Amino acid sequence: xxxxxxxxxxxxxDAVRAAVLAARDQGRRVGFVPTMGAxxxxxxxxxxxxxAECDDVVVSIFVNPTQFAPQExxxxxxxxxxxxxxxxxxxxxxxxxxxxxxDIYPPxxxxxxxxxxxxxxxxxxxxxGHFSGVAxxxxxxxxxxxxxxxxxxxxDWQQTLVVRRxxxxxxxxxxIVVCPTVREPDGLAMSSRNVYLAPADRRRATALWxxxxxxxxxWDAGHVPGAxxxxxxxxLESRGIxxxxxxxxxxxxxxxxxxxxxxxxxxxxxVGGTRLIDNLQLPARSMRNE
Amino acid sequence: xxxxxxxxxxxxxDAVRAAVLAARDQGRRVGFVPTMGAxxxxxxxxxxxxxAECDDVVVSIFVNPTQFAPQExxxxxxxxxxxxxxxxxxxxxxxxxxxxxxDIYPPxxxxxxxxxxxxxxxxxxxxxGHFSGVAxxxxxxxxxxxxxxxxxxxxDWQQTLVVRRxxxxxxxxxxIVVCPTVREPDGLAMSSRNVYLAPADRRRATALWxxxxxxxxxWDAGHVPGAxxxxxxxxLESRGIxxxxxxxxxxxxxxxxxxxxxxxxxxxxxVGGTRLIDNLQLPARSMRNE
Numbered sequence: 001x002x003x004x005x006x007x008x009x010x011x012x013x014d015a016v017r018a019a020v021l022a023a024r025d026q027g028r029r030v031g032f033v034p035t036m037g038a039x040x041x042x043x044x045x046x047x048x049x050x051x052a053e054c055d056d057v058v059v060s061i062f063v064n065p066t067q068f069a070p071q072e073x074x075x076x077x078x079x080x081x082x083x084x085x086x087x088x089x090x091x092x093x094x095x096x097x098x099x100x101x102x103d104i105y106p107p108x109x110x111x112x113x114x115x116x117x118x119x120x121x122x123x124x125x126x127x128x129g130h131f132s133g134v135a136x137x138x139x140x141x142x143x144x145x146x147x148x149x150x151x152x153x154x155x156d157w158q159q160t161l162v163v164r165r166x167x168x169x170x171x172x173x174x175x176i177v178v179c180p181t182v183r184e185p186d187g188l189a190m191s192s193r194n195v196y197l198a199p200a201d202r203r204r205a206t207a208l209w210x211x212x213x214x215x216x217x218x219w220d221a222g223h224v225p226g227a228x229x230x231x232x233x234x235x236l237e238s239r240g241i242x243x244x245x246x247x248x249x250x251x252x253x254x255x256x257x258x259x260x261x262x263x264x265x266x267x268x269x270x271v272g273g274t275r276l277i278d279n280l281q282l283p284a285r286s287m288r289n290e
Numbered sequence: 291x292x293x294x295x296x297x298x299x300x301x302x303x304d305a306v307r308a309a310v311l312a313a314r315d316q317g318r319r320v321g322f323v324p325t326m327g328a329x330x331x332x333x334x335x336x337x338x339x340x341x342a343e344c345d346d347v348v349v350s351i352f353v354n355p356t357q358f359a360p361q362e363x364x365x366x367x368x369x370x371x372x373x374x375x376x377x378x379x380x381x382x383x384x385x386x387x388x389x390x391x392x393d394i395y396p397p398x399x400x401x402x403x404x405x406x407x408x409x410x411x412x413x414x415x416x417x418x419g420h421f422s423g424v425a426x427x428x429x430x431x432x433x434x435x436x437x438x439x440x441x442x443x444x445x446d447w448q449q450t451l452v453v454r455r456x457x458x459x460x461x462x463x464x465x466i467v468v469c470p471t472v473r474e475p476d477g478l479a480m481s482s483r484n485v486y487l488a489p490a491d492r493r494r495a496t497a498l499w500x501x502x503x504x505x506x507x508x509w510d511a512g513h514v515p516g517a518x519x520x521x522x523x524x525x526l527e528s529r530g531i532x533x534x535x536x537x538x539x540x541x542x543x544x545x546x547x548x549x550x551x552x553x554x555x556x557x558x559x560x561v562g563g564t565r566l567i568d569n570l571q572l573p574a575r576s577m578r579n580e
Contacts, residue, residue, distance in 0.1 A: 013461055017463065025315075105459070106458060106459065108407060108455070109459050110405050110406040110407035110408075110409075110455065110459065111403060111404075111405045111425070111455060111456050111459035111460060112403070112404055112405070113401060113402070113403050113460075114401075114402055114403075114404060115400050115401045115402070116400040117398060117400035118400075119400075135401070136460075139460055140459075140460055140461050143460055143461035143462055143463065144461055165398070165400065165401060166401050168396060169395070169396065169399050169400065169401035169430075170401060170403075170426075170429055170430055170433055171303055171430050171433035171434055172433055173307065173433065
């Protein structure tokens with residue numbers, strides 16, 4: 001529905017809410033893909049997954065100011081509305097929800113959602129206020145788009161934990177689906193920020209994926225987390241990347257690795273002037289080798 | 291419905307949500323009265339108003355730990371489940387939602403809603419964290435009880451502003467109805483905490499209502515806010531009340547009184563060991579006398 005002539009554009013949160021509720025009243029399952037635009041193949045994979053699982057798909061595009069710290073790249077974050085429409089042209093999207101800042105943060109806005117737990121470490125340490133901004137805008141978007149399911153990319157693994165925790169703690173009635181990271185042929189995770197990379201930095205940026213490969217092999221070989229972390233960091237630094245963190249932690253709590261539980265390798269660093277993150281799930285293993 | 295044999299008791303948030311949504315799907319308007327129990331005539335007036343305006347009424351009873359500061363009266367706050375059922379016996383309540391603490395704050399809970407603006411002054415200053423706890427639990431309750439309207443008492447005037455701000459900022463789809471304060475014959479505002487008052491303190495507690503009467507007369511006579519505040523404070527102190535605040539402010543922003551806008555007189559103080567609050571709406575007036 002709507003695919004032939006492109007999605008219906010909606011700016012007003014009340015209007016998209018009414019449209020979604022009307023569809024659900026008709027027994028249609030609605031999927032939601034919240035984005036900040038600058039769409040790439042990773043976003044398209046989320047939309048395709050939503051279209052495969054749902055009757056109607058809503059994509060939102062909103063560059064959320066509250067998840068950027070003052071010195072970060074909010075003003076220069078890529079805004080590509082025409083290319084975004086092109087990227088979605090082949091997708092089965094019914095509604096494109098593109099609110100204005102005032103629709104999301106009305107005059108006098110002063111309410112924030114904040115979190116400890118999964119938001120505390122890693123991105124939470126290196127981007128103070130980031131996850132509060134994420135939790136706040138995602139909650140607001142979920143109120144506007146009361147879908148059955150929302151789709152997020154595993155590339156922002158910690159964000160998926162923050163969103164899951166927020167909806168559980170506040171009881172927001174929506175399901176979360178986490179989809180695999182989509183990568184460039186050389187392994188670099190798709191990111192709207194990759195356009196910032198100068199050619200030499202673009203080549204060096206593969207070091208994140210290489211570090212995750214090192215982690216996967218070391219994990220399979222039974223190495224202890226601390227040793228794997230040192231290997232990852234060493235590789236990243238050898239490629240001239242300023243490492244924010246390179247960690248092996250429990251995949252759910254982001255605390256120390258638990259016996260026989262899935263873990264995750266997390267990396268973040270600056271490649272030239274561009275900050276990139278990536279991660280890789282590590283299957284549960286016996287701890288007897290440690 | 292359900293009045294003859296009393297309301298249906300529901301503990302599970304998902305169950306009350308399903309019941310409310312099923313009623314609304316049938317075209318029924320649902321009203322919600324969130325309470326901390328220890329029900330008095332003020333609560334009953336909210337329930338009666340909800341019953342007059344709605345097809346079905348949900349009353350929740352949950353003594354919310356996160357809105358009490360550590361040194362406050364959470365543990366001794368009155369819990370009167372049998373009396374609460376008696377108080378509601380004459381009311382048309384369909385569901386009585388009484389979640390356990392774990393239903394509202396699941397294991398690992400770490401998400402809070404916080405606010406500046408209307409939450410900053412007065413109760414926000416004297417009860418740090420109080421309004422964050424209120425906003426958080428009210429949002430959680432609204433997710434569990436997706437009613438058309440929720441009913442709050444004007445006695446907690448600042449709380450009504452905080453709740454309105456929260457639902458506006460997060461886009462929570464519910465209407466807020468604020469109902470007049472119900473008073474004892476001598477003017478004392480109904481409060482679950484009035485049971486704490488020893489007889490002598492109970493008599494002195496009327497000073498709050500008397501101070502509000504002074505404010506109303508002075509306001510009508512055109513006195514400036516500062517002078518009215520001094521009169522209120524003087525009266526409260528003359529009756530041995532330890533004043534937290536006695537203020538004349540804009541009724542919506544709680545900032546300085548605006549010309550030709552409604553104002554509110556706010557008082558709070560400790561009578562013996564019991565902290566009481568009260569307020570009175572003051573109609574918009576011309577500022578030319580000031």
